[in-house]
Amino acid sequence: MIDVEAALVARARKPGQFVIIGVSDDYGERVPLTIAGVDAEKGTIRLIFQRVGKTTAEMADMKVGSDLGYVAGPLGNPTHIEKFGTVVCVGGGIGNAPLLPIATAMKAAGNELISILGARTKELVILEDEFAAISDELVVITDDGSHGRKGLVTEPLKEICQRKPQPDLVVVIGPAIMMKFCCETTRPFGVHTEVSLNTIMVDGTGMCGGCRVEVGGKTKFVCVDGPEFDGHEVNFDLMMRRLGAYKAQEQRAHEQYKEHRCKIGLDD
Amino acid sequence: MTDDEKYLQELLAKEAAGELKPSERFKIPAQDMPTQDGVARRSNINEVAEGYTELEARLEAMRCLRCKTAPCIKGCPVKIRIDDFVGAIAQGQYDEALAIIKENSLLPAVCGRVCPQEVQCQETCTVGKKFKDPTQGVSIGRLERFVADRDTGDGSVPKVAPPTGKKVAIIGSGPGGIVVAADTRRAGHDVTVFEAFHKPGGVMVYGIPEFRLPKAIVQDEIDVLTKMGVEIVCNFVVGRTRTIEQLMNEDGFDAVYIGVGAGLPRFMGIDGEHLVGVYSANEYLTRANLMKAYKFGEGSDTPIAMSKKVAVLGGGNVAMDSARTAVRLGAEKVYLVYRRSEKEMPARIEEVHHAKEEGIEFCILQNPKRILGDDEGYVVGMECLKYELGEPDDSGRRRPVPIEGSEFTIDVDTVIVAIGNSANPLIGQTTPGLELNKWGNIVVDEKCKTSLDGVYAGGDIVLGAATVILAMGQGRTAAAAMNEYLAG
Ligand SMILES: Cc1cc2nc3c(=O)[nH]c(=O)nc-3n(C[C@H](O)[C@H](O)[C@H](O)COP(=O)(O)OP(=O)(O)OC[C@H]3O[C@@H](n4cnc5c(N)ncnc54)[C@H](O)[C@@H]3O)c2cc1C
Ligand code: SF4
Ligand code: FES
Numbered sequence: 001m002i003d004v005e006a007a008l009v010a011r012a013r014k015p016g017q018f019v020i021i022g023v024s025d026d027y028g029e030r031v032p033l034t035i036a037g038v039d040a041e042k043g044t045i046r047l048i049f050q051r052v053g054k055t056t057a058e059m060a061d062m063k064v065g066s067d068l069g070y071v072a073g074p075l076g077n078p079t080h081i082e083k084f085g086t087v088v089c090v091g092g093g094i095g096n097a098p099l100l101p102i103a104t105a106m107k108a109a110g111n112e113l114i115s116i117l118g119a120r121t122k123e124l125v126i127l128e129d130e131f132a133a134i135s136d137e138l139v140v141i142t143d144d145g146s147h148g149r150k151g152l153v154t155e156p157l158k159e160i161c162q163r164k165p166q167p168d169l170v171v172v173i174g175p176a177i178m179m180k181f182c183c184e185t186t187r188p189f190g191v192h193t194e195v196s197l198n199t200i201m202v203d204g205t206g207m208c209g210g211c212r213v214e215v216g217g218k219t220k221f222v223c224v225d226g227p228e229f230d231g232h233e234v235n236f237d238l239m240m241r242r243l244g245a246y247k248a249q250e251q252r253a254h255e256q257y258k259e260h261r262c263k264i265g266l267d268d
Numbered sequence: 269m270t271d272d273e274k275y276l277q278e279l280l281a282k283e284a285a286g287e288l289k290p291s292e293r294f295k296i297p298a299q300d301m302p303t304q305d306g307v308a309r310r311s312n313i314n315e316v317a318e319g320y321t322e323l324e325a326r327l328e329a330m331r332c333l334r335c336k337t338a339p340c341i342k343g344c345p346v347k348i349r350i351d352d353f354v355g356a357i358a359q360g361q362y363d364e365a366l367a368i369i370k371e372n373s374l375l376p377a378v379c380g381r382v383c384p385q386e387v388q389c390q391e392t393c394t395v396g397k398k399f400k401d402p403t404q405g406v407s408i409g410r411l412e413r414f415v416a417d418r419d420t421g422d423g424s425v426p427k428v429a430p431p432t433g434k435k436v437a438i439i440g441s442g443p444g445g446i447v448v449a450a451d452t453r454r455a456g457h458d459v460t461v462f463e464a465f466h467k468p469g470g471v472m473v474y475g476i477p478e479f480r481l482p483k484a485i486v487q488d489e490i491d492v493l494t495k496m497g498v499e500i501v502c503n504f505v506v507g508r509t510r511t512i513e514q515l516m517n518e519d520g521f522d523a524v525y526i527g528v529g530a531g532l533p534r535f536m537g538i539d540g541e542h543l544v545g546v547y548s549a550n551e552y553l554t555r556a557n558l559m560k561a562y563k564f565g566e567g568s569d570t571p572i573a574m575s576k577k578v579a580v581l582g583g584g585n586v587a588m589d590s591a592r593t594a595v596r597l598g599a600e601k602v603y604l605v606y607r608r609s610e611k612e613m614p615a616r617i618e619e620v621h622h623a624k625e626e627g628i629e630f631c632i633l634q635n636p637k638r639i640l641g642d643d644e645g646y647v648v649g650m651e652c653l654k655y656e657l658g659e660p661d662d663s664g665r666r667r668p669v670p671i672e673g674s675e676f677t678i679d680v681d682t683v684i685v686a687i688g689n690s691a692n693p694l695i696g697q698t699t700p701g702l703e704l705n706k707w708g709n710i711v712v713d714e715k716c717k718t719s720l721d722g723v724y725a726g727g728d729i730v731l732g733a734a735t736v737i738l739a740m741g742q743g744r745t746a747a748a749a750m751n752e753y754l755a756g
Contacts, residue, residue, distance in 0.1 A: 008509050017508075022466060030466075070466045072503035202554050205464045205505055206692050209533040209548035219541075221532060224693055238542040241645030 001036075002059065006071045007043030009035075015101035016079030016196065016228055019045065020204045022069040023058045031056065032201040032223075034098030034173075035074060036127075045071075048097035048126065075204040076227045079194075083110040085168035088160055089131075090116045090153050090182055092174020096127045098196060099173045106171075107134045114160060114167065115139070118153035118178070122146040153178065154185045161189040169194065172231060176243060180236035187232055195231035197222050200242065213239050272323055279330050280358075290333055294395070298404055299328040301618075306625040310595050313478045316622055317381070317410075322360075325414040329358035331395055332406045339392040340408060346372045346741045350389055350408055357411055365415045374447050375740060377485045380413025382476060382585075383737050384616045403617060425495045429456030434754045437462060437521040439506045439695070442470025443736045444527035444727035444743035446489055449498045451747030452523075457754060460521075461493070462504040470529055471728075472736070474554045477589050479596070480619070507698035512723065523750045526710060526718070526725035527743065530733050531692025535685055536581065540639025545575070545647035549582070549590045549686035556593050575682035577601045579650050581636060582686030583613035588620065590684045591628045602628045603678060607635040607655050607668045633657070633668065637675060639683055651677050689733055707732065716746035724750055 009019060018034045037046040049056050079102050087106045091099040096117055107113045115135040119125045120143045132138050139156045140148030149156065153174075160167055170193040172182045179195045186193045199222045202208040206224035213220055214235035220226065269277075279296070282288040302318040303309075309316055320328065338351040349368050356365035369376045389408045390396060396405025436452045438445045441463040453459045467473055469486040494500060506512060506528075515521045533548030535541050578594040580587050583606035594602045604623065606613060610632050613620060624630065633655040640649040654674035657666035691708030703711040703719035709732055710725040712718050718725050726742030728734050 008504070012509055070503045072464060072466070072505055073508060075505060075508055202551055203464065205528075206531050206694055207529070207533075208551035208554055209535070210551040212535075212542070214542060219535060224532070224697070235542075238645075241544055242542065 001046065001048045002062070003039070003042075003044045003046050004071055005042075005044050006073075009071060009073045010038045010040050010043045010045050013038055013045065013074035014078030015081065015105045016098070017074035017076045018098070018198075018227060019047070019071050019073030020075060020201060021047070021059075021071050030202060030204075032075070032198065032204065034196070034198065036097035036100060038101075046097075048094060050094050072204065075223055077225075079105070079171075079196075079228060081105045081109050086112040086114065086165075088114045088116065088157065088167045088170045089135075090118070090157060090170065090172040090174070091127075091131075092118050092153060092172075092178040093120070093124055094126070095172075095174035095178075095196075096125075096131070099171070100127055100130055102171060102173075103131065104134055112136050116141065116153050116156050116160075117148075118142070118174070119147075120144065152181070154181050157182055157185050161186055161191055166191055168192070170231075171196075176236055176240045179231060179234075180240075183231035183234070183236070193231040194228050195234060196227045197229060197234070197239065198227065199239065213242075270323075272327065276323060276326055276330070279327075283330075283358075293331055293333060294398060296327055296331045298331065299324040299407065299410075301407070301410055303622070306627075309479065310626055313596055315482050316479050317618070319417055320410055320414045325411060326358055326360065328407050329354045329411055332358070333394055335394050339394060340389040340406070343387075343389040343392040344372075345388065345735075345737045346744070348372045348389075348412075353415070354406060354408065354411055357415060362415050362418050365411075366419055369412060369415065373737070373740065374450055374744075375443060375489060375736070376412050377416035377419075378443065378472060378481060378489070379737050379740070380409050380411075380416055381481050381485075382616075382735075383409055384735065385409040386617050388737075425492060426450065426454055428454055428496055431458065432456040432754065434458065434522045435520055436460070436750065436754075437506075437515050437519075437524045438527065439512075439524065440464075440470060440527035440529055440727075440729075441468035441490070441500065442527055442529050442727055442739060443472060444739035444746075445470065445525065446493065447740050447743030448525040448527065448724075448726075448747045448750070449493050450496065451744060452525075452750055452754075453493070453496050453498050455751045455754075457523075457751075459497075460499045460501060462506050462509075463500065463502045464505045464528075466502050468500050468502060470527075474557050475550070475586070475589070477553065477557055477593050477596075479592065480589065505694070507694040512695070512699045512702075512720075516722065523722045523724070523754055525743070525746055525750065526695055526723065526729060527727045527739070528692050528695055528729050530689035530728040531694075531708075532690050533685065534688045534690060536636065536687065538636060538638050540641055540647070540650075541685070543639055543641040543647045544645050545681055546639060546683045546685065549580075549586045549684055550689070552590055552684050553586070553593060556597065575599050577680045578682040578684065579603045579605055579636070579678060579680045580684045580686055581605050582688075583608065583610075583615060584686065584688075585615045585619060587684075587686035588615045588623050590686050592619075592623055592626055594682070594684070595626050595628065599682075601680075603631050603680070604628050605631045605634050605636060605650075605652065607633065608665065609633060609657060612665050631678075635668070635670065636683075640677070647681055647683055649677050649679050650683060651675055689728075691732070692729060695729070714745075715749035716742050717749060722753065 033047045036048045089103040114137040115131045116139045118141045172179045173196045199211045202210045204223045211222035216233040332354040340350045353365040353368040386402045390405045393405030396402040434457045436457045436459045438461045472486045578599045580591040591602045634652045637651045642648045653670045655668040658669040661667040696704050716724045716726045724746040727739035
């Protein structure tokens, strides 16, 4: 987790939006990251990310006070917030971070808020206290049962959908596979389900088409049309394939970064 | 003295005596552009066309007849006094030549390299007409580049008028934005350029590759702006970071120029376009250029597929650039698939020529039917159809029609789609009251003013996909109107 000084982004951003960051001002990877929070007074935004590739590893190794290359944003359309009635917010792993501002805004708009936080294991459950403070009901669930219930988020989600009255809206942010199964869970109940997609991106302004996804049989661009879409319309299978596209190369860049660090006598 | 030098001296002497006849000018051989070797350049990104030597430039300039009517000027979108600048080169007065060009064009080093001269000034050149071949006309573009490149920059920066206290915001740092910045700054306004990317320059840096337009040239132009006192703010996405409304109502900007360029890439709408290994040309070129993907693993860490067999769809400059970039990124086989014939290709002739020299296989009168993938969703091939030319369509070009049953499959692992762009939707979506046409392009009047007061626009966002020179021309028009508006 890092806080980044970006006064203009901090001032403009709304729940659901993201930024694109790069660690060197010159040439390198541009990575989209969701905004987990903001301190408007200090002019900082909070980014929470996992070490997955070279850029995020470099960011994780930064010392307080160092310069991040650049931050552009806020990008994407803000979440539509209004009083729907009962809103279920489902977060998977790191997805809890962008979910928190949305959940907070939903609660503030007068909704009854149910939060479901899922993770592989206890250590990966983040922001639990923050969610506890705003939720009318909170379910924590881990794959291995090391914290909260044991199982997958789809189980409590299904139970909640079975209640009468049904929830009015479900918002899911997490790994693509988890969003896909949440949508399959809510589909038979006809509960509107919003998902926030985190695709490959380059410019974030609607120029490159790298962020394209298929929604309702049409090509949509996450950076200008999204990032939130009706989950029942999203073709997750295509999206997951495209997300897999750069895995191998990212791995390679990350390996080289680690090697380089070893050579200069740092651990990783 | 070499033979050519002697020849030039003789020609000059005759000209000075008023005795050089047109027939003698016609005999001067058209000067070829020195280029990097076709094989060697496949594995480097250095500029392909190396530029005229002084002798070549002066001989080429001597071919110009100095026509009274100068039909070349009519073909130039910004009406450069071509006959005069070419004449100055023949006389060896290069500074004079550059000054003449700069009266009308601010980016001669760029335009000399990327303008489609064969359909502009050179199309109407009398010498080309005489040989019934526009490529045999005076090489105006190469001469323009020659003088621009000789300008080592004596450090002189255009004069800036005393401060007016007015603030101008420019959205996008492409050629249009650069020109508006220079012209409005010269008038003494306080000018800020907002750019979404982390590097300024627009398509000239993230689209057109290094081997055709070295980034240093664009950087020089940006440096001039900075020296003039223009502020350039990168990583600023207008419409998101701040809206135009906020810039004008809250941040004190008195006038705005929108030069955000073309937007969302078009796809074919065929099966398989979501497979891994299918890119829009914009994505592919941006990754390769701006992020130096060709240095992947040595300091630059953009992931880009290491493609071996590539199909590029399209026949314009963007398609040529993609194909030639693929070659340089190490592809063994690059096909350029175009559904019309070579004559209809909108790309610059020189690029088509260079692409062929670099071993790109032209598959004309063919069009993909679907892209084939493997179980994991990676591209493994493309099924195409053969086409023939039918009746002329609205554009006057003969319409390509598919030949039934002519399906065949080519073996590729990457497909790059370069069939054009639609308008960038972001500014339209976030600016109430801004009039757009049905394609989403911004509507402007002859002064490049939009439906909003104080807001001007030009370049690809107005024209659809256009050219550097047209964007520059609109920038000039808009800047003049903005200066007038701000003075009033
Ligand atoms: C690969 C390729 C090859 C080409 N080859 C040629 C050629 O040989 N000859 C020729 O004449 N033309 C060529 N063109 C076309 C030419 O480059 C364009 O017509 C020209 O650059 C358009 O200029 P512009 O001023 O509209 O801005 P652009 O150059 O399109 O730049 C727009 C800038 O605005 C920025 N921007 C977008 N949205 C925002 C926002 N919301 N906030 C802030 N900034 C934003 C973009 O990041 C970009 O930097 C080519 C184009 C491409 C893509
Ligand atoms: S048309 Fe050709 S020959 Fe005539 S002035 Fe122009 S460049 Fe020279
Ligand atoms: S990130 Fe390039 S179009 Fe969306």
